[in-house]
Amino acid sequence: MPPTALPAPAPRITYGAVLGSPYVARLLGGTLTGRLPNAMAPVAILLWATTSGSSIAFGGLLSALYGLSSSVVQPVKGRLMDRYGQTAVHLPAAVLNSALLVSLALAGPYGGPGLATAIVxxxxxxxxxxxxxxxxxxxxxxxxxxxxxxxxxxxxxxQGLLYIAGPPLVAALACAYSPTVALAATAVLGLAGTTVVAFAPPSRHWQPAPENGPVKGAAARLAGPGLVFLFVALAGIGFALGAMNVWAIGMAEHHGQDMLSGIIPAAFSTGSFLGGLVYGHRTWRCFAADRLISASAAFLAGWLPLAVMSAPLAATAAVAVPGAFLAVVVTCAYVTTEALAPTGRTSEAYAWLILSIGVGQSAGIALAGRLAGQPLASAALPAAGAAFALAVLLAARQQLRPAGHLPRGRHRRPLRDRHKTP
Structure with missing residues (x-):
């Protein structure tokens, strides 16, 4: 008998093929542009407050309130998108957000701290x-x-590009013109990017899957044990990110090099960008939850050397290592969330994921700020957050795997084949 022909290998996926697919470049570019205010607004608000006669402490409070309020409301918007579609939620939010940022520059000095706080x-x-x-x-x-x-x-x-490009852009506009111009530019970019996304056909016509399908009762609840454990673990990831930013400022002050406060986070974000590119270019056959745990372990290992590194150049280079695994952790977390979320509530589940990271980041900033005078403790906090995340994920390993079915798409593989070499 003639030998059976082996199936031809699947063509290799390239990022050119991804970006060349209909609407992908538009959606990705519009989202990145529309999310620039996430990186620009806190800096622009701080600069505006200090040049308007307020203290740095008050400006920092306004920046923190902007980030916290943006995170807290995410699940509400996710639920609204699941009910009414994306365009109906995105456009009004973008118009209001842009109008409020512009009004802060115009009305803030005349209304005092109370009005400025309310607007922010x-x-x-x-x-x-x-x-x-x-x-x-x-x-x-x-x-x-x-x-x-x-x-x-x-x-x-x-996403790391937002925090590499956003703050320097604000600083350049504030230096060349004024913080008011920087706030206005932030508002325009946010509205423009959101408009590009909201009027794209996939966004205009998107409707979630019907929620009242065959899965009802306890299985249809969003707060299932797997998602709860996942979101708690991601708060630890966010804690590491927030503590890292404060640690970078401490390094800059300790060595008298102000640029370190921006260079270290930029190196971390660059690592995240490159790590995401490498990860997405490969084919993976194990469960997304297993990859999430492995990437979280590598994320923790990347932070450990930084606790004893005091040289600025070495610390800046080393911080790219945990950054490289951040994109993998977040990507696998989204895939796991998609697999565990009930039908028709994926947007809301994604919003809770974003909220979890944001709350953890705020906690990391707060605690690291209190320990800023203790270099060893401050340097160890990112590793502590990563260790907490890994411990929760290990404890919840079984709950993170979808019950009764396999991970979707590329992340699926029959259980009997999991240990076979592809």
Whole structure:
């Protein structure tokens, strides 16, 4: 008998193929532009407050309130998108957010701290939920699970670019013109990017899957044990990120090099960008939850040397290592969330994921700020957050795997084949 011909290997997925797919470049570019205010607004608000006669402490409080209010409201917007669609939620939020940022520059000095605080909180509450919305679009924009996997990794990795480009852009506009111009530019970019996404056909026509399907009762609840454990663990990841930012400022003050406060986070974000590109370019056959745990362990290991590194150059280079695994952790967390969330509530679940990281980040900033005078403790905090996340994920390993079915698309593999060499 003639030998049986082996099936031809699947063509290799490239990022060119991903970006060349219909609407992908538009959605990704629009989302990145529309989310620039997440990185620009806190800096612009701080600069505006200090040049308007307020203290740095008050400006820092306003920046923190903007970020916190933006995170807290994410699940509400996710739930609204699951009910009414994306365009109906994105556009009003973007218009209000932009109008409030502009009004802060115009009305703030005349209303005192109370009015400025109210405007900043309202602006944070109206931040468009573009990140959760984009993640919900990928399954319909890219039906091929291999393309979708690469797009998700690219999407996650490029988030670091926001924090590399956003703050320097604000600083340049404030120096060349004024913080008021920087606030106005932030508002315009946010509105422009959101408009590009909201009027794209996938966003305009997107509707969630019906919630009242065959899965009802306890299985249809969003707060299932797997998702709860996952979100608690991601708070630890966020804690590490917040503590890292304060640690970078402490390094800058200790060595008398102000640029370190920006260079260290930029090196971390660069590592995240490159790690996301490498991860998305490969084919993975194990459970997303298993990859999440492995990446979290590597994320923790990357922080450990930094606790004893005091040289600025070495610390800046080393921080790219945990950064490289951050994109993998977040990508696998989104895939796990998609697999565990009940039908029709994926946007809301993604929003809770974003909220978990944001709350953890705020906690990390707060505690690291109190320990800023103790270099060893401050340097160890990112590792502590990563260790907490890994411990929770290990304890919840079984709950993170979907019950009764396998991970979707590229992340699925029959149990009997899991230990076979592909």
């Amino acid at each position: 909180v309202a602006a944070g509450l109206t931040t468009p939920s573009l990140e959760a919305g984009l993640r919900a679009l990928w399954p319909k924009v890219l039906p091929d699970p291999r393309l979708r996997h690469a797009a998700l990794a690219l999407d996650t990795g490029t």
